[in-house]
Amino acid sequence: MKYVSTREGKTPVTASQAIIRGIAPDGGLYVPQTIPAVDGDLIRALCGMDYPARAAAVLGLYLEEFSAGELEAIARESYGANFDAASVAPLHVLDDETACLELWHGPTCAFKDMALQIMPRLLTASLRKNGERRTVSILVATSGDTGKAALEGFRDVPGTRIMVFYPRDGVSQVQKLQMATQEGGNVNVVAVDGNFDDAQTGVKKIFADRQFEKTLDGRGYFLSSANSINWGRLAPQIAYYFSAYCDMVNAGLVQMGGTVDFCVPTGNFGNILAGWYAKRMGLPVGRLLCASNDNNVLTDFIATGVYDKNRPFHLTNSPSMDILVSSNLERLLYCLTGDAGAVRGFMDALSGEGRYDVGPALGDMVRAEFTGGFCRDADAKAEIGRLWRERGYLVDTHTAVASRVLRDAQEKEGLRRPTVVVSTASPFKFGAAVLEALGAVTSETGPALVDELSALTGVAAPKPLAGLGEKSVRFTKWVAKEDMEQAVSEFLA
Numbered sequence: 001m002k003y004v005s006t007r008e009g010k011t012p013v014t015a016s017q018a019i020i021r022g023i024a025p026d027g028g029l030y031v032p033q034t035i036p037a038v039d040g041d042l043i044r045a046l047c048g049m050d051y052p053a054r055a056a057a058v059l060g061l062y063l064e065e066f067s068a069g070e071l072e073a074i075a076r077e078s079y080g081a082n083f084d085a086a087s088v089a090p091l092h093v094l095d096d097e098t099a100c101l102e103l104w105h106g107p108t109c110a111f112k113d114m115a116l117q118i119m120p121r122l123l124t125a126s127l128r129k130n131g132e133r134r135t136v137s138i139l140v141a142t143s144g145d146t147g148k149a150a151l152e153g154f155r156d157v158p159g160t161r162i163m164v165f166y167p168r169d170g171v172s173q174v175q176k177l178q179m180a181t182q183e184g185g186n187v188n189v190v191a192v193d194g195n196f197d198d199a200q201t202g203v204k205k206i207f208a209d210r211q212f213e214k215t216l217d218g219r220g221y222f223l224s225s226a227n228s229i230n231w232g233r234l235a236p237q238i239a240y241y242f243s244a245y246c247d248m249v250n251a252g253l254v255q256m257g258g259t260v261d262f263c264v265p266t267g268n269f270g271n272i273l274a275g276w277y278a279k280r281m282g283l284p285v286g287r288l289l290c291a292s293n294d295n296n297v298l299t300d301f302i303a304t305g306v307y308d309k310n311r312p313f314h315l316t317n318s319p320s321m322d323i324l325v326s327s328n329l330e331r332l333l334y335c336l337t338g339d340a341g342a343v344r345g346f347m348d349a350l351s352g353e354g355r356y357d358v359g360p361a362l363g364d365m366v367r368a369e370f371t372g373g374f375c376r377d378a379d380a381k382a383e384i385g386r387l388w389r390e391r392g393y394l395v396d397t398h399t400a401v402a403s404r405v406l407r408d409a410q411e412k413e414g415l416r417r418p419t420v421v422v423s424t425a426s427p428f429k430f431g432a433a434v435l436e437a438l439g440a441v442t443s444e445t446g447p448a449l450v451d452e453l454s455a456l457t458g459v460a461a462p463k464p465l466a467g468l469g470e471k472s473v474r475f476t477k478w479v480a481k482e483d484m485e486q487a488v489s490e491f492l493a
């Protein structure tokens with residue numbers, strides 16, 4: 001199976017080439033030319049497997065150049081003792097119809113680990129398959145979560161180095177400490193004197209500097225990125241929809257073959273799009289609920305067919321969903337229409353006028369696949385309190401958005417169906433907001449909040465967060481935004 005760009009539709013490349021490149025030369029995203037089909041026998045077989053075997057089986061349908069044995073070995077390394085749950089992505093049953101899919105048992109306690117623990121291994125295997133001998137150097141500009149997850153994913157992976165830039169005063173104390181204490185012999189973390197946009201612009205400039213590219217090439221390095229539009233990050237996410245379905249069957253919440261709905265807290269549209277691929281492959285998924293916070297550009301898009309980012313940007317308690325440009329939506333529009341010219345037109349309009357209108361026909365197609373909804377901070381907090389009081393279950397602010405959007409939809413329809421709420425972060429990662437939601441008054445900040453939430457609820461904090469205060473700080477350097485390239489050059493000397 002080959003991959004094409006959403007803005008060109010021709011000139012297929014292999015899966016490994018798509019993973020190495022990340023983004024297509026025309027600025028489009030790589031999508032598989034056809035979506036592989038699964039049947040009931042395969043799903044039944046998956047239900048008897050552990051998580052790494054399920055992941056390898058699903059990935060094998062998309063990554064033809066990788067043998068089954070190779071993928072199984074990669075999946076076992078990626079989803080092993082680095083996760084603090086034996087089943088990797090466990091289902092927590094809430095009631096007779098509803099369960100939470102916990103995707104935050106990896107080393108950074110958020111769902112990005114599901115992709116970033118395996119993607120570096122897929123990337124290095126792809127480099128080998130294409131005869132690349134240089135060391136790949138990953139550059140990341142982060143507003144918080146992605147940087148840490150990428151650092152953990154690439155840490156000590158042979159043939160790779162990784163450097164992360166974060167805004168000096170633009171990340172939370174816990175996030176800063178998570179990155180400053182990063183372990184590994186191939187990693188570097190540097191603060192930038194500026195905001196996230198400055199860091200992001202600086203990284204883009206470095207990528208575009210052809211002279212610097214030559215200099216690094218002479219030293220045996222080339223630059224690449226690990227951001228969320230890479231197919232190597234999307235494909236591993238399809239696997240946990242299959243896994244969740246099997247666990248719903250195994251838990252008796254649905255009969256084999258019956259449909260399961262999924263409600264997904266959404267930002268860049270990567271997570272929920274993976275669920276859509278699973279459905280298209282033949283997994284019995286009912287509807288996909290796209291849950292947003294106050295930055296509800298997707299709710300409006302699903303309702304009207306108009307995508308309009310010209311609106312106020314809200315800082316919310318679910319910061320990983322504070323996004324106005326949901327990049328992966330481009331993949332959906334291409335897959336629904338097969339029309340690269342139309343997609344290019346939409347994306348040009350988005351970067352020009354900040355809006356596009358897909359028209360009534362395509363709008364109906366989107367609505368046939370997705371239901372949208374959003375929830376304010378206050379309602380998400382109330383939902384955290386309710387789940388704790390009624391179910392004794394602690395959720396983070398992003399998961400709370402999804403849970404609330406699901407309940408609103410069910411009340412409106414007066415109907416309940418087997419549903420999985422996708423849980424994307426440990427509540428301890430967003431301790432301040434969660435404590436507030438539980439009615440606690442605190443003067444603590446940073447890592448102390450982790451202990452406080454644990455003391456209040458009796459729920460043990462995940463090890464990577466519980467031990468954060470004791471870890472030694474390795475990275476304290478900061479640079480002016482003009483000096484970022486120099487910092488990269490010193491790291492890759």
Ligand SMILES: *Cc1c(COP(=O)(O)O)cnc(C)c1O
Binds near residue numbers: 110111265272398
């Ligand atoms: C990244 C992230 C999301 C949003 O996922 P997308 O794939 O960008 O839609 C939701 N919740 C958390 C905790 C995240 O880190």
